[in-house]
Amino acid sequence: MNLELPVISLFSGAGGLDCAVERCAEPPLTHDGSGSPLRVAVATDCDETALQTLALNSPHTKTLCGDIQTTPTQEILEAGGLKRGDATLLIGGPPCTPFSKSGFWIEEKRNSADPNASLLDEYVRVVRESKPEAFILENVQGLTYKTHKAQFDRLIEGLRDAGYNPSYKILLAAEHGVPQLRRRVFVVGRRDGKEFRFPQPTHSGESERDRIVDHSKIPFVGLRQAFQGLPKEQIDLSDIVEGTYADLAAEVPPGQNYLWHTDRYDGRDVFKWRSRYWTFLLRAEPDRPSTTLQAQPGPWVGPFHWENIQNEKGESRARRFTVSEMKRIMTFPDEFKFAGGRREVQRQIGNAVPVELGKVVVRSLMEQMGYVQPMLDGTEQACNEQLSLI
Known part of the structure; x- marks a missing residue:
């Protein structure tokens, strides 16, 4: 039997979670061996x-462009050829700006008064009215902060009132094989009332807050490893860090940031200690995961590549990651195509869900619902996949 289980995608963006949904059973482990049933x-x-x-990338998917606040659920269902209760899964990550740490300098966001926070209510509304078998909601971990407690509590209560049993957990992407120290909260619920069990980490390593390493797990995937096999490409001039802090950025060693140029380190004594955001002039380390890729970074916001490059004048300069490298960091397939210019592509990538992290959650849910066959223990499976690449 060739299963075709329909999925509704809200706040889809470029389709990171959508891509995860349609690749969740790789290698193919569905009941009929055909790959992902979704x-x-x-x-x-x-x-x-x-x-x-x-x-x-998904020409078979019907798309609706518009404000979710003015888009009736029935219109979404009809576009997908669905009726209430037909969808196996509803996915989506409402825009995270209201809950992101990068927006905390704006008072209304810090006080959780951003009007876009109401988009969580729209997610609940579509779940309630479309009645899928299960849902997955993804957002920044800031959604769980005390400053947003009222919104988060309302989200959970709304999903319960809709007839689901939401569970939530903050996942670190690097602990699931993604070469990025990106933390996201996932909220998952099933219509049948059964509790969702989150997948256990398969990888371990040092992060920005954890120094204890579990050596029974696979080491974090570093950037050098993640970039293996990428063809050498011409660096676009727009990816070279020029301007006011160009010399300073080029002098920052891998793993360091603007603090290198304070009186406590060996660079130039230019900045005051802890006077900037951590990502200011941040250089990546080749053998560690990247820090979070941002959707709209400023001109001096990293992480920048660990290697310098020469500009047209022969001067040593830091450079930004290429699109191909960013796709590897976010675990998009190499063949994945993006519409728009360089700035728009960065925004789409930075706003996306890392595909492999999404796959881990979707696959775990599909296994527990009986739509795909359980695979090996997560660490053993990840080990086998890495060995297959050697």
Whole structure:
């Protein structure tokens, strides 16, 4: 039997979670051995460029471009050829700006008064009215902070009132084989009332807050390892760090940031200690995962590549990651295509869910619901996959 289980995708963006859904059973381990049983029937977003990206990679998915606050659930269902209760899964990550640490300098965000926070209510509304078998919601970990307690409690209560039993957990992408220290909260619930059990980490290593390493697990995937096999490519001039702090950025060693140029380190004594954000002039380390890729970084916001490059004048300069490298950091397939210019592509990538992290969650849910066969213990499976690459 060739299963085709329909999925509704909200706040789809470029389709990181959508891609995870349709690849969740790789290697193919469905009951009929055909691969992932899930197909995204309809995807919605207000970002037309992101939906163009999604269409390039998933031409079978019907897309709706518009404001979710004015898009009736029935319109979404009809676009996907669905009725209430038909969808196996509803996925989506409401825009994270209201809950992101990078927005805490704005008072309304810090006080959880951002009007976009109400998009969580729209997610609940579509879950309640479309009645899927299960849902997965993804967002930044800041959603769980005390400053956003009212919004988060309302989200959980709304999902319970809709007839589900939401469970949530903050996952570190690097602990699931993604070469990025990116923390995200996942909220998962099933219509049948059974509790979702989150997957256990398969990888371990040092992060920005943890120094204890579990040596029974696979080491974190570093960037050098993640970039293996990428063809040498011409670096675009726009990816070279020029301007006011160009010399200083080029002098920062891998793993360091602007603090290198304070009186406590060996660089120039230019900045005051802890006077900037951590990502200011941040250089990546080749044998560690990247820090979080941002959607709209400023000109001096890293992480920048650990190697310097010469500009047209022969001067040593730091450089930004290429699109191919960013896709590897976010575990998008190499063949994945993005619409739009360089800035728009960075925004889409930075806003996306790392594909492999999404796959881990989706696959675990599909196993527990009986739609795909259970695979090996997570660490053993990850070991086998790494060995297959050697």
